Amino acid sequence: MTLHNECIFCKIIAGDIPSAKVYEDDDVYAFLDIGQVTKGHTLIVPKKHTKNIYETDGDIAANLFSRVPKVANAIKEAFQPKGINILNNNEAPAGQSVFHLHIHLIPRYGKGDGFD
Numbered sequence: 879m880t881l882h883n884e885c886i887f888c889k890i891i892a893g894d895i896p897s898a899k900v901y902e903d904d905d906v907y908a909f910l911d912i913g914q915v916t917k918g919h920t921l922i923v924p925k926k927h928t929k930n931i932y933e934t935d936g937d938i939a940a941n942l943f944s945r946v947p948k949v950a951n952a953i954k955e956a957f958q959p960k961g962i963n964i965l966n967n968n969e970a971p972a973g974q975s976v977f978h979l980h981i982h983l984i985p986r987y988g989k990g991d992g993f994d
């Protein structure tokens with residue numbers, strides 16, 4: 879696995895920064911977002927550092943997304959949302975603030991859940 883010294887998500891993957899783990903396997907790590915847009919807001923990241931979708935091989939992106947159904951269902955079971963948004967921001971103008979590829983899983987609870 880490639881770790882980048884100054885990358886906060888690489889530090890989370892390495893266990894140097896604590897996180898609330900939702901799911902982990904050899905290739906990906908999923909954890910609760912510290913900013914919780916809604917209850918259960920989760921990020922899933924590849925363990926191999928890659929900046930964003932522009933710099934990611936198709937097979938790493940495919941591998942990452944292949945875990946999304948499993949993580950979405952874990953969130954569904956734990957938090958009982960009514961739906962979920964799957965989002966990915968690439969580059970600062972598009973809202974990317976951490977430059978290690980990640981997919982947001984944002985559970986939705988209906989009108990007024992904070993993400994309207």
Ligand code: 5GP
Pocket residue numbers: 886895897898909910911912913914921966967973974975976977
């Ligand atoms: P972006 O804006 O890059 O799409 O999303 C980055 C996300 O990472 C934000 O939603 C932010 O709350 C989350 N985040 C930033 N630093 C940390 C951290 O140290 N721990 C966790 N769990 N989430 C973080």
Ligand code: ZN
Pocket residue numbers: 881882885886887888889927928977978
């Ligand atoms: Zn990283």
